[in-house]
Amino acid sequence: MLFSDFYAGAGGWSLGMSLAGHEPAMSAEIWRTANATRGFNLGSVEPEIDIRALSPSDVPDSPIIIGSPPCTQFSYANRGGGGDMADGLVDVRAFLTIVREKKPEFWVMENVPRLSGILRELLLPGGELYEFAALFDSIDDFDMSDWGVPQRRRRCIAGRYPRGALLAMRGRRAPTLGEVLAGVRSGRDVVWDFSPEVVTDRDPGFLLTWEEARINEEKKTNHPIYNDMSFPDDRNRPSRTVTATCTKVSRESVVVPEADGRHRLLSVRETAALQSFPLSYQFVSTGRSDRIKMAGNAIPPLFTFAMGLAMKGESFPEAMPRFVPVGGLSPEARPESAERRPHREGRAFRAAIKGLRFKSAMAFELRNTDAGWSVVFHTGGTSSKTLHDADLPQPGQFEARWHFADPEAMTRAWEAGDYDPHGSNLEHPFHVADSIGSAALALSAKIPDDVAEDMVRKAYTTIGLEAPRKALANARAISAGFVAARQFNRFISQDRRIAA
Template identity: 40%
Template sequence: MKRSRGGMDKRVRTARAIDLYSGVGGWSLGLQLAGVEVVASYELWGPANETNFKNNSHQAQTVDIRRLALKDLPTDIDIVVGSPPCTQFSFSNRGGGGDLVDGLKDIIQFLTIVDHLKPRMWAMENVPRVAKIIEKELEVGGVLADFSHLGCVTHVVDMAEFGIPQRRRRCIAGNFDMELLKSYKPTSAPCTLGDIVSGLAATPVVDPIYGFEIDRSDLIDHVEEDLLSPEEVRINRANKMTHTVYNSMPFPDPMDRTVRTITATCTRVSRESIVIAVPGRDDAYRRLTLRERACLQGFPVTFQFYGANYGQKLRMIGNAIPPAFSYLMGQVLQRRNAKEVPLLPQAATALRRPEPIPVETPPDRAGVRYPANRTFKFAIPSLQLKSGVRFELDNDCSGEIVKWGVAFYFGTSKAIHSLQLDEETARYLKTRSKKALKQAAAPYLEEVRQFVASADIRNMQAVWTHRRPGGIRPFMLLDKLDEIGSALSASLSQHADEAASVIEALIQHQHGAAAEALSGVAKLTRNSATILAGLLIGSTVNPLLLARVFCWDRQKDSISN
């Protein structure tokens, strides 16, 4: 209540908001918990709109917002929020090479609507990269320059700092008070991954963020996937700990910390997948359930996802703004002092599961058979340095002949170089090496030569695609190269100076006059024993691997010798 000048009480009007590019309603749920009336939401994807409508009980229109007529918008709106699509801006999509011009169309439309409705407050969420793009385009001559009067300021926040159990960095742009938002930061640490997993395993189920309990029979989308197969474990561990380019990350994911960003798409063998150890079982690992992901994304266990399949629900969860964060934004957009803001469990006491409940969607299952051109690309751990300097075993499936081989890369992320590893290279290295060095390397090169010569390389692609049993598996070959690489590096450490000279000579031999300008050469000579070991191994095994290739029939999707 607010006292007027005449001494009479006048009820404060509830703030009215619209949610643009609303997805499943992460903004809407948070704002409603903060006491804001969400008048309408707008979203192109029908299943997300259905999810929003059934959970948040307000008008949710399925519409292409780029074609939304301004005259059809509600009036007397105090707050505008939204999350325009991030696909064109995200570095994780298309390697950062999205169509920025197309992506900016949605931001232009969002700001056009803000300019038309003239709300008191507005906020827009997107990936961190968008912050710099908006700042640049708001300048004179930029495509957003006409909106400079809207008071837009960009901020990149880590939502873990605001109580979300996920290290999720996002751009939040708008005309809100960032210092007020910072004043909402909790004094205690957010839930951990372990808190989420144990809370959902309890009986009754305890919502780890919102604090209330529900019967286990009421918990939806908490079906565990098959355990990861030994091959899937190996691939996940390699993708995280010895990736060919990116820095290492822990495997399995630590239970005593918040988690990495929950993504909209991932496979059973992706670097982005969060993988946890199964308690009480050695070498048993699984991915998270949909409900575990949703809780880590700040959704209450009562929130339901009305997707037709598992993949749709993954997309709904990963693309959403965490409502536990948008709740705080709802308070900021109403300019409430931190002391006036109830804790989230206090604001969420009225939450109930919507009806009807969605259909349970079966999770992904372990792959039984893969495409005949399934790729393999993994660094040899003992022959890998940081910053992308590595020897890797891979297969080339671009043509009718599948070719296995060892490749070498060095330089920087903006200037990647390589050296050919073939018979000619093997001869050159032999002629440039002195007798003692050749003797030190000989037994290890003979061991790897015999291993490859006796291995069923011709059948390896069929084994890798799960079309045939038995035979040599790619990881068996990788492990052998790793073992020989470690032993040979140690042996060559007694010849480090000579090894450095041989490496420099090979670079000059293969790159000629351009060798002087190559980046990263000094790093190779500082690690000469490791690099020369990789060069010797790669140029020894590649001719043997190339001599044992096989064809695959694209039309029949089958492999033939």
């Protein structure tokens, strides 16, 4: 059957549907680089098309309409979920208008999971998209790994298609992150089960410095608000969701270990393979970041292959099809500079202290502000408060003992960047934070339960709150944190060194 692909990107939909035996009637995408990539691989070079301005009368008739309107405005990864939803709905409306006017036999729209709830609400009577409600047979959140994609990638899949036939194909084993990395390294495609003669774009991703790796670890395993992720990423499971950006210090970046104990980001080819693009698929661009963006933004082709098969009443074949790009081999991506620029003066630091983080946004944090370095206690919940030094209870007879770094040396280490792979710079603020946590842990065993609970209750009374159950359950650790925080803050204000 013919299909029309909207917001087609680098070809995640078109590749899978073509491998399933369908033929393209139209592909529409505004990004020239993505059009070039799709054309290089699949042989149809399309002009740049702004789908928001596209008239349905200019769309050819086809029994299948598929598409992935931009997800940025709906993603929780976009500034904490603070995207411009109204702007995102412009693209959703443009796509649904085409579907309504062309009346295809099947249609499917893919986006981030958050859109599922938005659609269900806006399709109700009186909702902003109610005029399109009759188009929908189903709105689901699917995990792409259920169809063998080596990635735990949840997506909203909405539309009218053979849902039962698609669900019948669930259960295909998804390769692990480690298996994909090993496959790329050896030139074996573990998803599509073949070995292309040449594998491009597999230069390892950027090596991280000790500090960059530590920041990644903090964001993933010790974040003051969000739940924990593994660091480095677990090789024995399918990857977590890969994204269109792969920055050196990001909660979203997939980080893998090297044999020498260092860590690195994914290569373009590893990112694409985790998205289930065949190892032979070529990404056309002069830069690595564009190729990562094209691969990371795409819908996994293995899933779209399954969708295409379902529309034909078929299931996964015993022998998977082998993909050969029409254009042959594309030139390798131009290496991007790994040069690290000096950090700016006044570089902000904020990290939860290990051993003193209690989830639900309740944590002790080491921070630097215009006023200098300090340890604060942040208590989350509906009445979020930060206890600064004046709010912290007096330590009484208790004392936490450890080596304090000079505050000016901490600032120099942070602004210059500590690239010692062994992390031996004791004046780096991460090491200082660790020493505070260790001192508090040692002290907590010495504080009686009743004293600890009394200290916690007094601290919360100071800020006009009743001590929550979680704080009382962790009273000994929190009270020890109060002691260590007061001592550190007093030392900073006096600008002198306290030695054990």
